[in-house]
Amino acid sequence: MGTLSRLTPHLKDSLAAGLLAGLLALPMLGFRLVDSAQGLSLDYRFTWVAIAAATVFTGRLILLQAGDAIRRRPSQRSASTQPQAGRPNKLRPILGWLFIAGALVLPWAPLADRNLLDKATLLLIYVMLGWGLNVVVGLAGLLDLGYVAFYAVGAYSYALLSQNFGLSFWICLPLAGLFSASFGMLLGFPVLRLRGDYLAIVTLGFGEIVRVVLLNWQVVTGGPNGVSGIQRPSFFGLPFLATAPGKTTFHEFFGLPFSPDHRIVFLYYLILVLALVTNLFTLRIRRLPIGRAWEALREDETACRSLGIDPTKTKLSAFAIGAMFAGFAGSFFATRQGFISPESFSFLESAIILAIVVLGGLGSQIGIVLSAFLLVGLPEWFRDLQQYRMLAFGGAMVLIMLWRPRGLLSNREPTIRLASAPSRVAQTAEDSV
Amino acid sequence: MEYFLQQLINGISLGAIYGLIALGYTMVYGIIGMINFAHGEIYMIGAFVSLIGFLFMGIIGVTYVPLALFIVLLMAMLFTAIYGWAIERIAYRPLRGSVKLAPLISAIGMSIVLQNYVQLAQGARVKPLQPIIQGGFELFTGNADYHVRLSYLQIVIVLVTVVLMAGFTYVITRTSLGRAQRATEQDMTMALLSGVNVDRIISTTFVMGAALAAVAGLMVTLYYGVIDFYIGFIAGMKAFTAAVLGGIGSLPGAMLGGLLIGLIEAFWSGYFTIGYKDVATFSILVLVLIFRPTGLLGKPEVEKV
Numbered sequence: 001m002g003t004l005s006r007l008t009p010h011l012k013d014s015l016a017a018g019l020l021a022g023l024l025a026l027p028m029l030g031f032r033l034v035d036s037a038q039g040l041s042l043d044y045r046f047t048w049v050a051i052a053a054a055t056v057f058t059g060r061l062i063l064l065q066a067g068d069a070i071r072r073r074p075s076q077r078s079a080s081t082q083p084q085a086g087r088p089n090k091l092r093p094i095l096g097w098l099f100i101a102g103a104l105v106l107p108w109a110p111l112a113d114r115n116l117l118d119k120a121t122l123l124l125i126y127v128m129l130g131w132g133l134n135v136v137v138g139l140a141g142l143l144d145l146g147y148v149a150f151y152a153v154g155a156y157s158y159a160l161l162s163q164n165f166g167l168s169f170w171i172c173l174p175l176a177g178l179f180s181a182s183f184g185m186l187l188g189f190p191v192l193r194l195r196g197d198y199l200a201i202v203t204l205g206f207g208e209i210v211r212v213v214l215l216n217w218q219v220v221t222g223g224p225n226g227v228s229g230i231q232r233p234s235f236f237g238l239p240f241l242a243t244a245p246g247k248t249t250f251h252e253f254f255g256l257p258f259s260p261d262h263r264i265v266f267l268y269y270l271i272l273v274l275a276l277v278t279n280l281f282t283l284r285i286r287r288l289p290i291g292r293a294w295e296a297l298r299e300d301e302t303a304c305r306s307l308g309i310d311p312t313k314t315k316l317s318a319f320a321i322g323a324m325f326a327g328f329a330g331s332f333f334a335t336r337q338g339f340i341s342p343e344s345f346s347f348l349e350s351a352i353i354l355a356i357v358v359l360g361g362l363g364s365q366i367g368i369v370l371s372a373f374l375l376v377g378l379p380e381w382f383r384d385l386q387q388y389r390m391l392a393f394g395g396a397m398v399l400i401m402l403w404r405p406r407g408l409l410s411n412r413e414p415t416i417r418l419a420s421a422p423s424r425v426a427q428t429a430e431d432s433v
Numbered sequence: 434m435e436y437f438l439q440q441l442i443n444g445i446s447l448g449a450i451y452g453l454i455a456l457g458y459t460m461v462y463g464i465i466g467m468i469n470f471a472h473g474e475i476y477m478i479g480a481f482v483s484l485i486g487f488l489f490m491g492i493i494g495v496t497y498v499p500l501a502l503f504i505v506l507l508m509a510m511l512f513t514a515i516y517g518w519a520i521e522r523i524a525y526r527p528l529r530g531s532v533k534l535a536p537l538i539s540a541i542g543m544s545i546v547l548q549n550y551v552q553l554a555q556g557a558r559v560k561p562l563q564p565i566i567q568g569g570f571e572l573f574t575g576n577a578d579y580h581v582r583l584s585y586l587q588i589v590i591v592l593v594t595v596v597l598m599a600g601f602t603y604v605i606t607r608t609s610l611g612r613a614q615r616a617t618e619q620d621m622t623m624a625l626l627s628g629v630n631v632d633r634i635i636s637t638t639f640v641m642g643a644a645l646a647a648v649a650g651l652m653v654t655l656y657y658g659v660i661d662f663y664i665g666f667i668a669g670m671k672a673f674t675a676a677v678l679g680g681i682g683s684l685p686g687a688m689l690g691g692l693l694i695g696l697i698e699a700f701w702s703g704y705f706t707i708g709y710k711d712v713a714t715f716s717i718l719v720l721v722l723i724f725r726p727t728g729l730l731g732k733p734e735v736e737k738v
Contacts, residue, residue, distance in 0.1 A: 024519055027482045027512045028554045031489070040560060042488045143534070190723045198722055200468065200537075201677050204670065205715035216708035347666065351541045358538045391549040397542025398524050405531035 010064040018057030025052040096366055103272055107265045114264055119380045121268045121336065125329055126376045128275035130356040130368040132325030135282055137354065138363035139291065140318035141298030142192070143200040146207025147353050150180040150323040152214065152345035154330025159227040159340055160220065169233045169335050173328060180327025181320040188319040192312055207350055214342040226341025233335045235266060267336050274332060278325050279365055285321075294318050352376065359400050361407025370408050374400075435579045438572070440703040441696070446587040446656065448695020449594035453649040454672035455679070455687035456601065457642030463682035464618045464638050465529065470540035471520055473669015474547035475643045479513040479650025480660045481551060484562055487654075498565060509651050510644040516547075517643025518636055526632070544665070552662040559661045562654055590652050597648060598688055601641070605684060614638060618682075667711075671698075674718050680731020689729060693717075 029048040034041050106120060129151065136144045157176040161167045167175075191202045214221045221227065232240065238250040240263035250266075251258045285291040293314045297304045301311055334340050356375055360367030375396065379389050400408070454476050461469040486505035495501045524543045528536045569584030605611035616624040617634045625631050653668070654660055675694045679686025694714055701713045721729065 020515070020519060023512070023515050027485055027508075028478070028551060031485045033481075033485065033488070033555050033560050035558065039563060040484075040488060042485065042492060137534075143537075191719065194722055194726055198677060198726065201673060202715075202719055202722060205674065205718055208670065209712050209715050212709065212711050216706070347670075348545070351545070355538055355541065358534050362532075362534065387549060387553055391546060391553065394542045394545030394547075394549065398539050398546065401535050401539040401542065402524070402527050405528055405535040 007065075010061060010068075013064060014057050014061040017060040018053045021056035022049055022053035025049040099366070099369060100276070107268060114261060117261075117264050117268050119377065121264075121271055122380065123372060123377045124268070124271040124275050125333060125336075126353065126356060126372045127369055128271065128278050128329045129326060129353045130360065130372050131275065131278040131282060131365065132322050132329065133353050133357050134322075134363065134365070134368060135285075135294075135325070136318055136322035137357050139282070139286065139298065140294040140315055142315055142319060144203045144319075144322070145200050145347075145350055145354065146203035146205070146210075147322070147326055148345045148347070148350040149203075149207040149210040150184060150326035151330040151333070151349070152210050152342070153180045153183050153323075154327030155334040155340045155345075156214065156221060156227070156330075157327065158331035158334045159230045162231045163227060163229075169231065169331070170236065173331050176331035177324040177327040180330065181324040184320040184323030185316060188316045189312075192315040192319065204347070204350075207345075207347060211342050211345055214345070221342075224341065224343075226339060226343075227334075228339040230334050230338050230340065232263065232338060233267065233270065240266065267332075271329075271332055271336075274328055278328075281325075282365065290314070290317060355397050359397070359407055361404075361409040364407065364409040367407055367409035371400075374408075435581050436703065438581045439579075440699045442581070442583055442587060443703075444696035444699030445692065446590045446695070447699055448692035449590050450649045450652050450656070450691075451668070451672050451675050451694050452688040452691025453594060453597065453645045453652075454668060455675040455691045456598075456684060457646050458669075458673050459676040459679070459681055459684065459687040460638050460642050462676065464614060464635060465525075465536075467525070467536045468540065468673065469525075469639075469642070470537065470669070471524075471543040471547060472642065472646060473665035473667075473672070474544045474551075475513060475517055475520070475665070476646035476650045476653075476668055476672075477551065477660070477662065477665030478516050478547065479509050479643075479647030480654045480664065481555060481560075481650075481662075482512045482647065483509045483651035483654045484560055484660060487562060487565065502565070506648065506651055509647040513647035513650070514640045514644045517639045517646075520547075521636055521639040526635075529635075544669075548662055548665065555662065557662065559659050561659050564658060565655060586655055590656065593648065593652070594688075597645065598684075601645075602684060604641075610634075610637065671711075671714060674714060677728055678718055678721055680728030683728070683730045686728055686730035693729075 026049050029052060030044065030046050032043040032045060034043045103120075103124075107117060129147070133144065133147050136142050136147070154176040157179045158169065158172040161172045161175060162169070187203070187206050191199055194202065215224055217223070234240065235250045235253075238248060238253050240250050240260075249258075250256075250262055256262070286295070293304070293309050294317075296307075297309065297311055297314055304314075305311060333344070337344075352375060356368055356372045359371035359375065360369070375393065379393055382389050382392075454472065457472050457475070458469060461467065461472070483505055486508045487501065490496075490501040490505060495504065520543055524539045525536050528539055564586075566584075566586040566589060569582055569587070572581040572583055605614065613624065613629045613634050614637070616627065616629055617631050621631055624634075649668075650660075653664070671694055672691065675690035676687045677690070678693060679688070679690030681687075697714055697717055698710050701707075701710045705713075
């Protein structure tokens with residue numbers, strides 16, 4: 001009897017959901033535009049609408065019933081939602097070291113092949129970008145929707161400097177960071193006085209401006225064709241080639257047999273080091289006055305102002321430093337690909353990086369690794385399902401937000417811990433994320 | 434002179450379309466303070482529903498253009514409004530009162546989902562439509578080399594926009610629904626305490642915004658004659674720029690911003706390189722924000738939705 005009385009409202013609810021799904025599907029799935037000789041024509045496939053409605057109805061019903069079943073055991077539920085302030089603090093550094101150790105031995109692991117290392121390198125680029133953007137969004141609380149623009153500046157700086165002036169990667173890397181940071185300053189100076197959402201739209205616009213300029217400034221950037229034949233990286237001057245006239249190659253210097261995998265492994269370690277530098281920098285700067293000022297500014301701008309912190313300068317430094325890391329990552333990207341074009345720097349990339357930071361739990365370094373793996377690593381394995389991949393990607397963004405609005409690892413390490421009342425400080429730090 | 438007038442006419446028609454999309458952004462931002470990133474996609478869906486609607490009208494034999502136009506308009510508004518409602522219900526409502534960035538990420542996710550959903554359902558290729566409203570006036574025919582052309586379609590676009598704008602201003606300022614919307618916008622908790630069904634008001638706002646975006650989608654389908662699944666992103670971004678330019682939260686501001694963006698684009702493409710027209714748009718946005726951070730019409734006490 002009890003089950004039945006619960007079932008009726010659930011049935012009604014599920015019917016409504018099914019009906020809604022049918023209505024949503026009717027114009028888009030029910031009709032299909034077909035190209036024909038006389039222009040467009042319409043095709044019908046109402047079975048799809050029925051399938052969509054039925055799927056949503058069944059899914060909703062199952063979800064509601066399952067939700068009921070869970071709610072009947074309230075003790076477990078309340079236990080799992082309680083914030084555990086103390087525990088992760090012990091666990092998390094260990095987890096971090098495990099990650100680093102795992103990343104270090106990955107090239108020597110039995111399963112590691114060229115393909116896996118390539119994917120791991122790509123993943124690490126996104127981890128690094130996530131950590132870099134975290135300085136801006138997670139620490140300073142500035143919403144940047146055009147982060148990929150700085151990444152593009154870094155990539156093009158290296159590509160153009162090495163092509164036009166023959167500069168090596170190791171000289172260009174700091175230069176690329178410098179250029180990106182200058183762009184960050186240039187953009188940040190006028191707009192950082194604005195309120196949060198205006199900043200978001202201006203950075204979004206800036207991202208588009210950079211992309212459009214790259215597309216149209218044919219003489220310098222090569223337009224839509226991009227820059228190709230970018231110089232590949234060398235091991236501090238030793239190129240990864242089978243033979244190099246007049247130069248010692250990497251395998252000759254170390255007396256190894258030549259293998260193209262050397263470069264892959266080197267690139268992997270290079271990005272690992274770059275990413276870890278970003279991480280270390282973020283962890284350390286949080287303890288410096290400037291890092292504390294960022295976090296304080298994120299929490300309450302008025303209070304900061306009254307304590308003598310200059311909001312514009314503080315924000316500007318966060319913006320420039322975040323941009324600098326994007327510049328490093330960009331020049332690494334350029335040297336790894338050997339070819340760059342404006343296509344790699346679309347808004348979608350900015351959205352992915354921002355999603356990595358937010359889904360990871362703002363300010364959580366390990367959370368960023370986790371969400372980068374979820375959003376970039378996992379879909380890489382399903383490359384064959386190209387179109388469904390992006391659909392699932394967007395869906396995952398929505399679902400993770402609905403499930404954990406504060407991100408995967410939301411209870412973050414507090415910046416300062418008072419000796420007398422550690423748990424209380426942890427609690428307030430978590431509340432204010 | 435004739436060339437200038439032509440660009441002016443083109444710019445106003447384009448601006449009317451941007452303004453309609455911008456209204457959706459500004460209403461949603463005004464009422465819950467979030468950037469509805471999926472709004473550009475709503476507009477894209479509106480364009481697709483309109484295109485399908487026109488073909489459907491052809492199949493069932495409604496050939497009288499004004500009638501077909503009217504039916505398609507209603508259909509597009511209806512179905513797109515359902516999308517707007519569903520998106521708010523699924524992706525935004527559970528996140529209300531959560532961390533500020535959560536609904537934004539959810540909205541970006543939703544926008545990616547909708548784009549790929551339409552791409553999968555309708556194919557990635559550009560969809561053309563033969564012109565439905567043809568003809569127009571030739572103005573200033575004195576100059577033999579260059580005639581200024583004002584098409585019937587451009588008149589329809591501006592007329593529909595003006596009528597809708599007047600209608601919405603009436604709803605917002607004179608009806609109880611509009612009063613409830615303004616109350617929710619000013620103070621959600623207080624509105625709730627005074628008996629306003631806040632959830633329903635927010636849903637209505639999304640539905641209204643989506644319906645306006647559907648009209649914009651319909652007109653773009655007619656105006657350009659080609660649509661694809663990607664049109665929502667650029668148009669959405671420009672419309673949001675328009676909303677910010679006019680002062681976000683202000684209805685006349687959104688319309689004014691849309692008009693300005695349309696004019697800037699038309700004149701820039703007419704007189705300078707077309708490739709950089711988006712750069713011009715955003716540069717002007719940055720300039721306006723530096724010198725007038727609240728936008729053109731966005732005053733602190735301004736009546737907003």
